[in-house]
Amino acid sequence: MAGADPQRVLAEVFGYDEFRGDQEAIVRRVIAGGDAVVLMPTGGGKSLCYQIPAICREGTGIVLSPLVALMHDQVAALRLAGVRAAALNSSMDPGERQDVIRAYREGELDVLYLAPERLSAPGTVEMLQQGRVALFAIDEAHCVSQWGHDFRPDYLRLGELAEHWPDVPRIALTATATPETHREITERLRLDNAEHFVASFDRPNIRYRIEPKGQVRRQLLDFIRSEHPGEAGIVYALSRKRVEQTAAALAEAGVDAVPYHAGLPAEQRLRAQTRFLREDGVVVVATIAFGMGIDKPDVRFVAHIDLPKSVEGYYQETGRAGRDGLPSEAWLAYGLSDVVQQRQLIDMSDGDQQVRQNQLRHLHQMLALCEGIACRRVFLLEYFGETGAEPCGNCDVCLSPPRTWDATVPAQKLLSTVLRTAKERNRTYAAGQHIDVLRGVTSERVTHMRLDELSTWGIGGDLATHEWQAVVRHLLATGMLESQGEYGVLAPTQDAKPVLRGETTVLMREVPAPRRGGRSVGRGSAGGGSKRSAAAADLTPEQAEVFERLRQWRAAEAKEQGVPGYVVFSDATLAALAAHRPTQRAALTAIQGIGDVKLERYGDAVLAVLADA
Structure with a gap:
């Protein structure tokens, strides 16, 4: 679709009527050949900012992403929308890699995903020079910051792209950047002539809750049972042992929970990640090795049972909740023991004095967020350089002002x-x-x-x-x-x-006395419960029944294709279908998230489900 109008691509390929925020300005900037630095919160639609230019420009858009384990799902989602997409990574066999390289050289790809490590491998630059590059998209660009929470050395070499392809536009994107990190991204990636697009870091659909740690597993179980029974969530813990113990305790209590950390066998990690992405209501208990780039839109909560190492890390991890824009929660329990443990880890780290001082500064800033008596959201926004925000009215401090x-x-x-x-x-x-x-x-x-x-x-x-x-x-x-x-x-x-x-x-x-066990007073059950899906919260009982039938159809369709359900249709799209009950194919295109390719692929099946309902 080289030369196509981006508005047309947005509607026909991705099924959306209009761009959000700065999306259109970013897209047109890159299509015109200009560089861009994009700071946009998780769920803000960053991927469209490079996917649409990649489709509209001559050649192949090269997406540099550290998320090898998730490339399959990202490619599958694009292919279902009719985009010619592929990935090149170490998990592929030699025959698959050669097929992808041939397709790239012959101009048969719109988008090609690579890991930064792959770009550093011998022969990769030469291979890319044998085809036509439409643009370079550097995702999770904050990883270039040596003082940040997620530094990856391979990102430092990405500045060399400007030397090899001086006339190819580059776009760097991240959802987590302080003003200091923003400067590092610009300098290290050599984006001196880039236009900068900084959206608000506010995620108004996320409710932030922080409480003192008592019996933390009981607190966590009460939170899941009372607030999110049967819903997808992520629980972060600091150590591998704590991950496994917590996942086992939740499973024993009836929560569909799986552990994930780097010390588990690769097959077990893949199985846990696949279940979380492709099944409804799975809770994954993980170290921070899990989560970057998770594209699952219906994560209803992110819980921390240990103090995060930095505000940046906390913001990025909690941002994995509610990507679909529906109400979600970020819950954290912390105690003095967390501070002592974090300090011990800093003192035992391999970094020099400057590195340790930086880690200690991050710890104190995180503790200041927890101990503060003002709006959590205002604190977070000011941390990322946004001033003048009003109290949100939706965090624990605003809803129940502390004495x-x-x-x-x-x-x-x-x-x-x-x-x-x-x-x-x-x-x-x-x-x-x-x-x-x-x-x-x-x-x-x-x-x-x-x-x-x-x-x-x-x-x-x-x-x-x-x-x-x-x-x-x-x-x-x-x-x-x-x-x-x-x-x-x-x-x-x-x-x-x-x-x-x-x-x-x-x-x-004031600090309430810590709880000492006791039965949960939460509503519903941990494994299922009667709480309605967030996407269906505003539906009538009759519409909600239609919504559940659509979800069952989607689950079967996704299982047959080996992709997550949201790759077929999001919960928000299913809710809109249940609310409007279209009866003709032409009416389906008015539903957000249904483009031409998905209309052709799924239109008749969706109409049949609606008719049966």
Whole structure:
């Protein structure tokens, strides 16, 4: 379709009536041969920004993506829409690779997916020079940032594309970039002449919830049972052992949960990913090795049972929920132990002092998000350089404003204890020992170190242990304390001095007592439940029944073709079909997501399902 109008391609190939936001400006910029840097949130439609120019320009659009495991589904989705697409990666046998290379050389492809590592392999540049390149799309471009949360060394070589193909437009795209990372993308990829398109990072359909960690598996199970029974979700944990234990606990409780981490056999990882992508209602428990580029639109929740390492990582991981624009949730439970664990990992890392300082800065920013008493969404937007946002009215802070209290005196007591143990006992301790001193808890260690002789011994008996832990977290988040060394010993910073002198007030949120088990009071069951799909939430009971019949048809069709259901049609498209009940093929084209190719392929079958319903 070289030379085709992009508006026509949007409608006939992808089934949409109009572009969203900056999409049209980006598409026309690249079609005209200009470079672009695109910062757009997950679910904002980044892929159309390079897929449509690849179709409209002469030659093949080369998409550089780190997501080898997902290329098959991305290619399958394009082919179902009538786009000539292929991938070239290490999972293919030599015969398949030669077929793809031949098709590229002969100009038979609109889009070709490559991993950045493949571009660095001997002979790849020469192979690409034997065909015609329409454009280069660099997806997940934040991976080029050496100070970011997801750095990949192979991305550093992508700047060389400007030398080999100086007249071919390049477009770099990401959903996660601070102003600093934005600058790195521009500089390292040599996009000095690019036009920059920065959309809002706001994801208004996602509700952010953060709560103190108690019995975290019970908290997680209650969250899934009460809020998202039978719905697809991702649970992130920090360690492989924790992933496997959590997945097993959820499965035992009736949740259709599977584990995923890099230490599992490749076959088991592929099976878990395939089930998650292609079946309804599967929950995957994973390390952050899972998820980048996940294109599943109906993920209804993302949960973290350990503190993420950075705000960028948290935003990208939570952004995998609600790509279809329907209501979704980001839930996080964290505690003081998370801070200690993260600090230990930083101290044991292989990086130099500058790298560790950067990791520590990320940790404190993440802790500041958790401990904050203002709108979560406003915090996130300001972090990514957007100012002036109003409170969202949809996060936990906005919906249930936390009660605050003046913690100046407890903060002074804690800081004084930290200083006295260092000065009078010539030792530094972790939070637990300081809290024991404040609460007057006697132990063999306390007696041996004569900590019960300190002047602050027992002066904090009015607060429970979990309340003192909250004070420690708050002082760490606000930079008055820092956690040092393998054991997370506490040390005051310069920012603590105004508090000790009584010049600064410490205002922090009240912390509820941690839950200690008990039965879930959630509605529905973990495995199925009666909660209606988010896409069908506004349908009448009769329409919802039609929607479920369409989902059953889609599941059978997707299974036969070996692709995820959303590749056939999204839930939003099925809901629109159920609501409008078209009776003729011509009327199907008015439904978002049904282009000419899908109309030809599925039109009669869809009309038959609607007629039977």
